[in-house]
Amino acid sequence: MNALAITPTCAETASLDYPIFKKAMLNACRVVEKRNTIAVLDTVLITARSGGVDVIGTDLDIYTTTFVPGSVSADFVALIDAHKLKGLMDKVKDAARINFTLEQGALTAAIGKLRLSLKQDVPEDDFPLEMAFRSSLQRSNVAFTIRASALLTALSKVEFAISTEETRYYLNGVFMHFHEGRGQLTFVATDGHRLGRYEILPPPGCEAMDDAGAIIPRKTVGELLRLLKRKDCPADVAVRVTPTAISFGFNGEEMLESKLVDGTFPDYQRVMPASNSNQVTARTAEFITALKQASSISSDRGKSVKLGIAPEALTLSCSDPDFGSVSTEIYIDTNAEPFEIGFNAQYLLEILGQLDGGAMMHLGDAGSPGIIKDGADNAVTYVLMPLRV
Structure with a gap:
């Protein structure tokens, strides 16, 4: 045999x-x-x-x-x-x-x-293991460690504003960059109608990032948020960045590597008003309730709400051509003379839903973007484009 x-x-x-x-x-x-x-x-x-x-x-x-x-x-x-x-x-x-x-x-x-x-x-x-963007991450000279809780907060606060419009693909993600002038690691998302910005103290090493920053794709942001929200998520996340890719490491046991969006994020600071002098402060929960009541008159996602600012009172009103109109009001603290401004009601609701403290609005005139700050977290800023009402 x-x-x-x-x-x-x-x-x-x-x-x-x-x-x-x-x-x-x-x-x-x-x-x-x-x-x-x-x-x-x-x-x-x-x-x-x-x-x-x-x-x-x-x-x-x-x-x-x-x-x-x-x-x-x-x-x-x-x-x-x-x-x-x-x-x-x-x-x-x-x-x-x-x-x-x-x-x-x-x-x-x-x-x-x-x-x-x-x-x-x-x-x-x-199996496509050898990809150029993965190899570039191993050679990257931009490496830093960020607190998982800080990264979770930053992404959570701006993710909702990521654009889903494929023609403007450069808005299909969260823009992360080191803002040298403000000395902050900054996260921004916008769809052209609303914008969210969150700033954190820069972890050592992030200042070596390219001036163009990194546009983290929407799908990557969603998966990263899921990993960060887990109860057993490590306290720190290791980040590497190249001009084309980014990676997030968790205790050497889990790694998420991703291509970046290939494009240039617009100069978002140009749409952030620097001199909105009309300040309005309201209780967020009360604001949300009133806004939901007023906007329920219309099923159109693009429905607008008119805000009438007066001493100690904010009047919210919406109308529907097939039904009629509705208005309600809440107490506010303001330094503004009486005026009116309109916003997309759904976009305003989404922003208010991100706030942990009072809603602090900084408004210009009826044609200027509004700034909304969180009374409990000065690191976050929202910008909302106005609507003609």
Whole structure:
């Protein structure tokens, strides 16, 4: 008998912490699109690393990498349909380990009593690991550490103002830059109708950022916010920036790498009035309630609200050509002479919903943008374009 015929084949195995693997799969599936014309982009790459595996998912613009501890063969690597695997795992609530065995191209997995036989139709070399923007991040000289809580607040306060208009693609993200004049690390988002700006003390190293700053794409911002909101989020986030890419690292165990929006963010400071002398202060909750009542008369998202400013009273009025009109008023503190100004009611509601303290409005005339500040947080500034009413 030929001796080679009885030589046992060597199987590659991976026994991984299941709860952390579930987290890794969630991270991957948040990035991997559900419908792809390129088969490999449906998959998640699981590849051996010292002490465990890296679980990697991508849509070519964003990469997410999560380390999962375990006992792993040095050469273990597998490609699995990301959303199908996660969908199945969602049905398995309690398990300590997931065990993979790869032998002669056949991959099996065991989760508790569940046994899986998984196809390996896509060659591992097809997975697009070597991307130029990822390589550039490793060579970046712009690296700094930022408090996770500060980054969460900054992004949360401005995200709603990101434009969804694809023709002005340079507004489809949050603009992060070091504002040398103000000495702040600044986050800005705008859709041309409303603008949000949040400023924090600059972490050492961020001042090396290019003057053009970084426009973080909307999808990346959304995923980053999800990671930052978790209860087990690390206290600090490691950030790297290049002219084309940005990365966010969490304790060396999770990494989010992303291309930047390829464009120039407009000079937003040109639309920020410097001399709005009419100051109006109101209780935010009361303002929101009154605005919802007045604007409920119309179902049109672009509905306008007219604000009538008078000593100690702000009158909010809306009209609908098919129904009529409605008005209500709230108490305010103001230094302004009586005048009227109009705004998009929905945009104003969204801004008021971001405030933690009183609403502090700095207004010019009826044709000038209004500035809204938060009585509890001076780091945030909102600008809202007026409407003719």
